[in-house]
Amino acid sequence: MSDQYQPVPETADRGRMTVNEKLEKVRREHSQLMGRKIAFIGLIVVIIILAVGFIITLGPLGMTIPQVYQTLLARFFPQFITMDPVFEQVVWNIRFPRIIGGIFAGFGFGICGCVMQAVLKNPLASPFTLGISAGAHFGVAIAAVFGIAIVGGAYLLIVNAFLFAMLCSFFIVSLASLKGATSETLILAGIAVNYLFSSLSQLMAYFANDEQLRLMSLWGMGDLSAFSWSKFGLFVGIFAICTPILLVKARDLNLMTIGDDTAKSLGVDANQVRMLTMMVSSMLVATIVCFTGTIGFIGLVAPHMARILIGTDHRILIPASGIIGACLLICADAVAMNIIGPTIIPTGIMTALLGVPFFLYLVLKGKRKEFWQ
Amino acid sequence: MNIKLLVENLEFSYQSVPILSGMCMDVPKGSLVSILGPNGSGKSTFLKCVDRILKPQKGVILIDSEDILSLGRMNLAKKISYVPQSSVRVFPHSVFDVILMGRRPHLGWMGSDYDEDRVWDVIELLGLEDIANHSFNELSGGQQQKVLIARALVQDTELMLLDEPTSNLDIWHQLDVMRIVAELVSRQGITALMAVHDLNMASRYSDRIILMKDGIVHASGMPNEVLTEENIADVYGVKADVHVKEDGIPVIIPYQQIMGGEFKRITVGNGVTVT
Numbered sequence: 001m002s003d004q005y006q007p008v009p010e011t012a013d014r015g016r017m018t019v020n021e022k023l024e025k026v027r028r029e030h031s032q033l034m035g036r037k038i039a040f041i042g043l044i045v046v047i048i049i050l051a052v053g054f055i056i057t058l059g060p061l062g063m064t065i066p067q068v069y070q071t072l073l074a075r076f077f078p079q080f081i082t083m084d085p086v087f088e089q090v091v092w093n094i095r096f097p098r099i100i101g102g103i104f105a106g107f108g109f110g111i112c113g114c115v116m117q118a119v120l121k122n123p124l125a126s127p128f129t130l131g132i133s134a135g136a137h138f139g140v141a142i143a144a145v146f147g148i149a150i151v152g153g154a155y156l157l158i159v160n161a162f163l164f165a166m167l168c169s170f171f172i173v174s175l176a177s178l179k180g181a182t183s184e185t186l187i188l189a190g191i192a193v194n195y196l197f198s199s200l201s202q203l204m205a206y207f208a209n210d211e212q213l214r215l216m217s218l219w220g221m222g223d224l225s226a227f228s229w230s231k232f233g234l235f236v237g238i239f240a241i242c243t244p245i246l247l248v249k250a251r252d253l254n255l256m257t258i259g260d261d262t263a264k265s266l267g268v269d270a271n272q273v274r275m276l277t278m279m280v281s282s283m284l285v286a287t288i289v290c291f292t293g294t295i296g297f298i299g300l301v302a303p304h305m306a307r308i309l310i311g312t313d314h315r316i317l318i319p320a321s322g323i324i325g326a327c328l329l330i331c332a333d334a335v336a337m338n339i340i341g342p343t344i345i346p347t348g349i350m351t352a353l354l355g356v357p358f359f360l361y362l363v364l365k366g367k368r369k370e371f372w373q
Numbered sequence: 374m375n376i377k378l379l380v381e382n383l384e385f386s387y388q389s390v391p392i393l394s395g396m397c398m399d400v401p402k403g404s405l406v407s408i409l410g411p412n413g414s415g416k417s418t419f420l421k422c423v424d425r426i427l428k429p430q431k432g433v434i435l436i437d438s439e440d441i442l443s444l445g446r447m448n449l450a451k452k453i454s455y456v457p458q459s460s461v462r463v464f465p466h467s468v469f470d471v472i473l474m475g476r477r478p479h480l481g482w483m484g485s486d487y488d489e490d491r492v493w494d495v496i497e498l499l500g501l502e503d504i505a506n507h508s509f510n511e512l513s514g515g516q517q518q519k520v521l522i523a524r525a526l527v528q529d530t531e532l533m534l535l536d537e538p539t540s541n542l543d544i545w546h547q548l549d550v551m552r553i554v555a556e557l558v559s560r561q562g563i564t565a566l567m568a569v570h571d572l573n574m575a576s577r578y579s580d581r582i583i584l585m586k587d588g589i590v591h592a593s594g595m596p597n598e599v600l601t602e603e604n605i606a607d608v609y610g611v612k613a614d615v616h617v618k619e620d621g622i623p624v625i626i627p628y629q630q631i632m633g634g635e636f637k638r639i640t641v642g643n644g645v646t647v648t
């Protein structure tokens with residue numbers, strides 16, 4: 001790239017009529033780039049839809065991909081398509097909910113990681129590395145041991161998980177605002193918080209009786225299989241509230257990645273945005289952790305993949321992080337379910353095993369230039 | 374003369390360390406005013422107070438006769454833009470995206486074609502076409518500084534604050550940046566208030582100079598009134614020759630530190646203290 005001197009032309013009137021071919025060329029390149037980025041998000045959505053069809057075919061009851069889509073469509077248009085009730089039972093009540101759970105969890109972790117990295121200006125931030133997942137998890141454990149076996153427990157669990165997730169967020173945000181706190185300090189503190197709450201959760205397991213243990217493993221220590229249609233409404237509700245809030249703040253997040261001073265000078269109250277987005281993210285994390293447990297890798301890596309692939313504008317980056325997170329998680333989960341026969345490997349392990357090589361590839365390839373150029 | 378910015382009795386301290394202790398100054402409309410002073414004299418802090426990035430403990434700051442505290446943060450951003458010394462560079466924003474950020478005070482979530490047109494206008498004005506789609510982090514210091522100025526320009530404010538825009542630049546780029554700012558002032562009617570280190574750059578380009586020491590204004594006025602041998606000795610503790618050229622612009626040649634007084638102890642390499 002040349003660092004050539006570009007004299008400012010002497011004309012005082014710099015109307016839009018000025019023919020400048022170089023400028024036109026750069027503008028064209030820029031809009032092409034935008035088009036490709038949006039097309040890329042579309043592509044991932046298509047991949048997810050195809051992957052859903054394929055993943056549902058996997059399992060003891062064999063079926064074909066068209067059968068899967070027919071079964072899914074039959075639910076919405078029963079007057080046109082009728083399917084074998086066994087298929088419908090397997091697809092709709094066993095295999096599909098797990099995938100929907102995976103999409104929610106992956107999407108949620110992806111956007112939370114993206115937002116946390118932006119407001120803390122720290123590429124290592126994620127719900128897991130900051131200890132927020134662990135905090136939420138501990139909230140679940142506490143609720144399980146100290147009496148929620150009663151009806152309506154689900155809400156108490158989430159509220160409890162949220163309170164502890166917020167506690168961690170608040171700790172991290174106050175630490176970040178201290179003078180002299182570097183990104184390393186933040187991550188070290190996050191890891192410490194992570195260990196503290198993981199240990200506390202494990203400690204709770206020793207005090208728990210069998211019924212409480214069962215509850216603990218059902219809530220928060222489980223994996224994607226814990227997701228079922230009964231929880232669908234709650235998920236949709238919480239995501240429908242939280243995701244738009246984060247998207248509305250996308251422009252402000254752009255500013256915050258280049259420094260609080262700059263954000264303030266451009267009219268954005270950095271501290272307020274940070275508190276709000278961390279709170280909303282904590283809510284999402286708490287909800288996901290309640291139902292699926294902590295899955296570490298997605299929240300850290302999905303935003304980086306998205307950033308390498310489509311750039312740093314949070315208006316596109318937030319949804320892209322979420323969609324990539326969802327795609328990663330359901331694919332990893334499908335492999336984990338099926339790779340060694342009837343044994344199911346925990347989702348988190350497979351996410352990392354599959355994600356790390358891909359991530360390293362992107363990091364090495366994307367290091368020098370933006371991915372598309 | 375029309376006053377753009379008026380500051381009275383401004384006091385600011387970090388914890389209990391006073392940085393600004395009763396600053397008073399004013400900036401005439403459509404002028405380029407440079408703030409000079411040694412490290413730690415409060416130049417950057419002062420600019421941050423004017424832009425409400427920091428909150429002063431005492432004093433009044435008026436822009437166009439309006440108290441900045443009575444304006445909302447977003448409204449203030451439509452009146453004052455700020456060019457920081459450097460930018461946090463954690464994530465690889467493209468140059469276009471960095472400049473577009475300057476439109477934030479004017480737009481909603483989607484933005485409009487006008488905002489993008491404005492960005493392209495400024496890219497053309499500053500000759501940044503070649504790097505518009507590049508990553509900001511990969512640029513040289515001089516290019517980054519120009520991009521940050523471009524961002525302040527698309528903000529469409531009448532007052533621009535610049536925090537040492539020429540530090541870390543070679544002399545070619547120092548001149549380039551100073552010329553751009555001077556042209557913005559003379560052609561587009563912008564008022565610029567700039568913290569600078571280089572006395573000669575300030576002398577050559579400024580309409581007025583404010584010399585700061587220990588959080589107060591030591592002297593202010595035209596370059597040839599302020600940049601005198603006495604003032605430079607008082608403020609910097611440096612002996613300098615000042616030659617006033619035919620066009621009235623003083624040229625400063627520093628040649629010796631003044632030993633004694635508060636400038637007595639100077640640490641040189643390896644922690645050896647010379648007295």
